[in-house]
Amino acid sequence: MASAEAHLEVEALPHISDGDTNEIRAALEEGDLTAAATKAQEILANEEQIQLHIAVTGESGSGKSSFINAMRGLQDHEEGAAETGVTETTMECSPYPHPQHSHVTFWHLPGIGTPDFRPATYLKEVHFDRYDFFIIISSSRFTYNAATLAEAIQAQGKHFYFVRSKVDQDVSNERRLYDEEGVLKAKGKKATETRSQRYDEMAVLASIRQDCERKLARLGIRSPQVFLVCRDDFSMKYDGPRLLQTFLDDLPSEKKLSFLRPLAITSREVLRQKKKELMKYVWLKSLASCGASAVPIPGLSTAVNTAILVTSLKEYCWTFGLTEESLQKLAEQVNKPVKELKAVIKTPLEDEITKDVVIKLLTQSIGGAEKNPPFLLKSTLTFLALIISPVSAAISFPTTFLLLKNFLSDAADDAERVLQKALEGTTQKSHLWN
Template sequence: MEETEEFEIITSTEVEEMKAAFALGGWESVASKIQENLDSIENAKLSIAITGESGSGKSTFVNVMRGVDDEDEGAAKTGVTETTMEPTKYSHPKHPNVNLWDLPGIGTPNFKPDEYLQQVNFSQYDFFILIASERFKTNHAKLACEIQKMGKKFYFVRSKVDADIDASRKRRKKAFNEEKILEEIRQNCIDCLQKEGVESPRVYLLSSFELDKFDFQDLEETLEKELPVHKKQAFLLSLPNISINILQKKKEVLKSQIWKLATISCGVAMIPIPGLSVACDVTILVKSLTRYCENFGLDEEALVKLAKRVDKPVEDLKSVIKSPLMQEISVDVVKKLLTKAACGGLMVVEYVFSTIPIIGGGIAGGISFSTTYYMLKSFLDELSDDAQRVLKKAFETPV
């Protein structure tokens, strides 16, 4: 692979935007524009409405999507009877702008979808997930049609599929065929919805206790395609770390922001690093590396929770971590990482001069930017590999 391919940092469109900003107000204008962009990503709000009949598992789904156990403080209340009497907001513990709303059940005989949507203030949600643990019924179909009329998107989720699989395995010991059973469940759901007037319904089969199985990846990819870019990034970063696929997508989101972080770190409030030809705002880098750890579930709290969930000592999970995570991310740690990255950063300098000349000339000849970029990219690569090793160690199986 060419070095310029490995360090393809910024798109041609972004280069032109930077040039335009530089022409208007110099380097401060460029840094300000980039900071605005990062803030808009950081502050992107996503509101997901979860509804269905009582006992369908909607509250458990809310908890799982937030990386919270049913018994944790702040978890959505679960139970076979209706525990949700009004829309209840549950913010993601690490991404407070991502909110899952547990809506009241829709199982009442006199259910009126138009009144229900007004009651729950439908306009505040980006999309709806309609959950059923058995058959989809008239109320699901009525609500879906009304949501569509209001110009919002909705997705049908058939929950507790793991229970159906287990029951079928016990009943059909010789003729058990998981793929066939899943197809029967899916077709039954589609038939029920079509009978109630829903055209070409798509149903996702899920288990909140085995979220990495069945159709969760299909649902995630559908939402990813249909959400605006900033909301999509917020959604991806908030997902529970249950598969290699999700970890890789998080890495791509974070990687796309590295050049922006390197630019504002080296372009505003620069502080020379002793012993290096680098000047940057180390506090920005400390915050960025800390967020990397949190997004990959490699902070202490997340590791302890995962160890408890899989009933393993947390030391077992930490034993496969190779990046310098056993110590808190601090100014000193970042300075050491920058020192380590200094040689690698030189490989990026030529690319910076040829592709982003305003950076090359504006930030200590591009060396500060190149070193900072290389450090962030290297650390992100190491964390991504660590997260995959931890996941495999936790479940002792390819995921």
């Protein structure tokens, strides 16, 4: 069993400016919990406003609109989806905010296929400064225009990613050359360096990847990296999961949570990252809930702002897909009754979280908080250590801290069980859980 101290530890802290840190510290040193909590609320509100703008470029017909729809979890025919299969005629940039999380916007940039294409002019016209990073899509080999654009983006200090779309077509074209047993069909046709006698999908993918990377290297890109994707099951198949992970690794720490929030949980890694980022904010939320508008809870030796806690628990459920709507959608995707998925969930769903649920959870946490008084909140993080002594006067902080931390962990465990259940008996399982 974990030690008492471990229960109250946080793994890391969110990105907070020195100014904000000093303000909270000063307020706590003066014993002004209200001022510290107000500042915590302000930091949290600002975090929710962080915008992420992702530019998607490439030649006309390369799959930009389809990629944007896939990233937004929409089918091409669904309302609000980017129109696919249309010829681009203008230099317009079209914004596509995420349907449930409008702070993340994907931008469909104009095509880069024209002969008079000039990277510097193009980047100026599409408002280069607006974007956090660029995705350059091609459905075949990357062209000179794509390579020069990438160089111009890099020269101006931003990340770009080469994405090779429509890989499903390549795979099915190649598969057609083999019989049902996976043996090369054509009589007398010999296996070559890129085509083996027995069908091997990994080898097919590696060959496409290498071909694209070689071509880009010849066009002057140093150590190019190409991600193979297909619009269907984008985040689960081919290089989709690796691409999402790479975006995440490259994003500055203050933007990671904004990117992660709307991301569908398609792997244990996404789940782990969501939990990790949310965990960083637990202490700020606890502090915020003990502030000015905290009211005593009848029958409990604590005063908290239950509205903040209700919102936080709902946010955890929503981020982990523990809502009626998400579960319904997942059930349809994997063709299983939603009841089966719900059966493995132990925490309340987003729609069920009310003030009463929070009070019940507070009652459970209070025992733990009393056994683990705040001075036990040992952390190597000096900043957190600083807030302990003034807050130790109140039981509220450790109580809400425990409540949020435990609920977050439980919701993450539920999400893992749901995903496991959803994938039970499907072929995607081995791919996802490696």
